[in-house]
Amino acid sequence: MRSKVWRGRVASWWEERLGWSLLVNFLRHKTVPQTKHTIWLYTGSLILLFFSLQVVTGIILALYYKPTIAEANESVRRIMTEVPLGWVIRSIHFWSATGMIATVFVHMISSWLLKSYRRPRELTWMTGVFLLVITLGFGFTGYLLPWDHLSLAATKVGTDIPRAIPLVGLWISKLLRGGEDVSGDTLTRFYIFHVCLLPLLILVLVGIHLFLVQKLGMSHPLSCEIKGIRVEEVPFWPNFVLREARVWVVAVGLLVTVAVFLPRSLGPKADLMAPTPAGIKPEWYFLFLFQTLKLFPAELLVVSGETVAIFLILLGLALFFFLPLIDTRPAARKGKVITLVSLALIAYAIGMTIWSLLE
Amino acid sequence: MNLRIKQWSQSPVLFLLLTCFLFFPLAGKLFPCIGKAAAAGNNGVTLMAGETAPEPVLARPNFFHAVGERASSGFMRINLRLVIPGESPGKKETETTAEVFFGFGPAELFLRQNQPLLLAGWVERQEIKEGKTDYMEDLSWLQTAPPERRGEKQEGENVRERKENRQVLRPAFMNIKEKVGIYAFVAWMWLVIAVFLYVLNEQVKEADRRHRYKL
Numbered sequence: 371m372r373s374k375v376w377r378g379r380v381a382s383w384w385e386e387r388l389g390w391s392l393l394v395n396f397l398r399h400k401t402v403p404q405t406k407h408t409i410w411l412y413t414g415s416l417i418l419l420f421f422s423l424q425v426v427t428g429i430i431l432a433l434y435y436k437p438t439i440a441e442a443n444e445s446v447r448r449i450m451t452e453v454p455l456g457w458v459i460r461s462i463h464f465w466s467a468t469g470m471i472a473t474v475f476v477h478m479i480s481s482w483l484l485k486s487y488r489r490p491r492e493l494t495w496m497t498g499v500f501l502l503v504i505t506l507g508f509g510f511t512g513y514l515l516p517w518d519h520l521s522l523a524a525t526k527v528g529t530d531i532p533r534a535i536p537l538v539g540l541w542i543s544k545l546l547r548g549g550e551d552v553s554g555d556t557l558t559r560f561y562i563f564h565v566c567l568l569p570l571l572i573l574v575l576v577g578i579h580l581f582l583v584q585k586l587g588m589s590h591p592l593s594c595e596i597k598g599i600r601v602e603e604v605p606f607w608p609n610f611v612l613r614e615a616r617v618w619v620v621a622v623g624l625l626v627t628v629a630v631f632l633p634r635s636l637g638p639k640a641d642l643m644a645p646t647p648a649g650i651k652p653e654w655y656f657l658f659l660f661q662t663l664k665l666f667p668a669e670l671l672v673v674s675g676e677t678v679a680i681f682l683i684l685l686g687l688a689l690f691f692f693l694p695l696i697d698t699r700p701a702a703r704k705g706k707v708i709t710l711v712s713l714a715l716i717a718y719a720i721g722m723t724i725w726s727l728l729e
Numbered sequence: 730m731n732l733r734i735k736q737w738s739q740s741p742v743l744f745l746l747l748t749c750f751l752f753f754p755l756a757g758k759l760f761p762c763i764g765k766a767a768a769a770g771n772n773g774v775t776l777m778a779g780e781t782a783p784e785p786v787l788a789r790p791n792f793f794h795a796v797g798e799r800a801s802s803g804f805m806r807i808n809l810r811l812v813i814p815g816e817s818p819g820k821k822e823t824e825t826t827a828e829v830f831f832g833f834g835p836a837e838l839f840l841r842q843n844q845p846l847l848l849a850g851w852v853e854r855q856e857i858k859e860g861k862t863d864y865m866e867d868l869s870w871l872q873t874a875p876p877e878r879r880g881e882k883q884e885g886e887n888v889r890e891r892k893e894n895r896q897v898l899r900p901a902f903m904n905i906k907e908k909v910g911i912y913a914f915v916a917w918m919w920l921v922i923a924v925f926l927y928v929l930n931e932q933v934k935e936a937d938r939r940h941r942y943k944l
Contacts, residue, residue, distance in 0.1 A: 461900065609936045616933075619925045623922045627919075
């Protein structure tokens with residue numbers, strides 16, 4: 371009885387200051403469509419889960435990491451050998467990043483195929499594309515931080531690619547590198563991007579994205595709209611959250627198990643004077659772009675092949691970003707062309723990745 | 730280590746070709762074998778006196794650009810000391826050092842104490858011969874001059890640290906206690922997850938029931 375009184379007092383104290391009953395009421399009344407496609411809705415919260423794990427493990431790693439070329443590799447080595455369970459923390463950080471990127475891809479592809487970007491969710495899609503780019507940016511900047519010879523080589527190649535862009539390419543490359551070539555300044559910049567700039571950007575964009583998702587609700591599958599089938603809705607709290615929680619606990623379990631049994635190794639310390647090792651490849655999520663670049667010849671008529679490839683990739687990204695403004699059919703029209711194009715591009719990306727892995 | 734040393738050349742021709750290579754970066758592309766020769770000296774192994782190379786340095790195919798670029802644009806120093814195992818079992822190892830400077834032109838290429846290029850050898854791994862790896866041949870500049878000795882104790886520690894830095898670090902359990910602890914944690918975690926899933930399933934059923942009957 372006394373505890374109930376105390377709980378009521380604490381609740382009213384918070385209510386008076388934060389007015390959180392508004393949020394509780396909103397969550398109680400928010401509903402989520404329950405269809406055979408609902409499984410794809412779980413990917414959104416799974417991304418947030420992976421991101422949260424990265425924030426936590428990243429803060430722990432930052433306590434020991436030193437972003438200088440003299441100490442970066444040694445500090446990671448120390449984390450893995452001297453810090454209690456440091457290698458597990460680093461491994462969880464790596465695998466949660468991998469999981470996050472994979473889930474972001476699945477989330478985007480499912481939204482693409484289900485045409486969830488259509489009116490009125492154009493901005494939700496666009497912020498999602500920005501979030502995809504930022505997530506890849508996290509992967510790219512984080513890859514250099516251990517300062518081993520592979521990460522250095524990959525960064526040299528990666529920061530060299532923008533040079534093929536006319537007019538601004540050189541400037542972008544210099545901005546990333548902090549000079550003409552990859553150096554200690556690049557490491558410092560990548561560290562700042564990784565722990566300050568990108569987290570700030572992602573927090574702002576995730577805030578906008580979530581606000582839009584809450585405001586507009588989850589989209590209903592087109593097939594239901596066309597056939598006029600009434601979609602069953604379940605409350606977000608507790609029905610949907612409990613369903614998501616099942617996915618979260620399994621994801622955390624898998625993540626920890628993979629991190630323990632397939633820990634991330636650390637390569638030899640990078641040497642700025644060393645040549646690029648043979649057969650250098652980026653991380654799996656950049657492989658299809660990497661392989662695409664390799665397909666182009668050195669010269670195409672009078673233009674560099676790399677410039678043409680970069681132009682086409684940027685054009686593809688722009689089309690992807692503006693997809694909701696291109697596919698403006700009424701919701702009832704399925705848009706088979708978009709579906710076929712998306713399936714072809716997904717098959718292309720998977721094919722290129724496999725090809726690059728087999729090479 | 731299954732290494733095989735083969736005397737390849739002490740010829741001044743090699744020295745001239747190397748000079749050509751450094752003077753004209755394109756020459757490295759014209760003479761791939763010379764490119765490989767130069768690659769051995771610039772393979773990420775910057776060893777100080779008293780250090781031992783963990784294994785032969787390996788040439789990389791895209792070396793030409795790297796060396797050509799540096800040779801024409803800056804100054805680079807490579808300090809090598811390699812321990813070469815004997816050709817046959819029981820034969821003593823050979824320790825050699827080399828210090829090479831690249832500058833703005835061939836005139837700045839010289840070995841320590843202005844000694845000529847003494848020895849160049851193809852170093853092959855046994856695995857290469859057997860086709861198990863795709864490593865390329867390696868050619869090293871070697872010099873018989875003794876290594877510098879400076880503060881041996883301090884140097885020994887630096888050597889150990891550098892050796893560690895050159896190896897791929899594969900994480901592992903620190904001791905049996907940590908190993909057992911982590912295995913026990915993973916097993917316990919999956920047990921907890923199984924219980925959680927059961928409880929959550931029941932909760933979902935209950936929540937759906939309440940929703941269905943609008944309770």
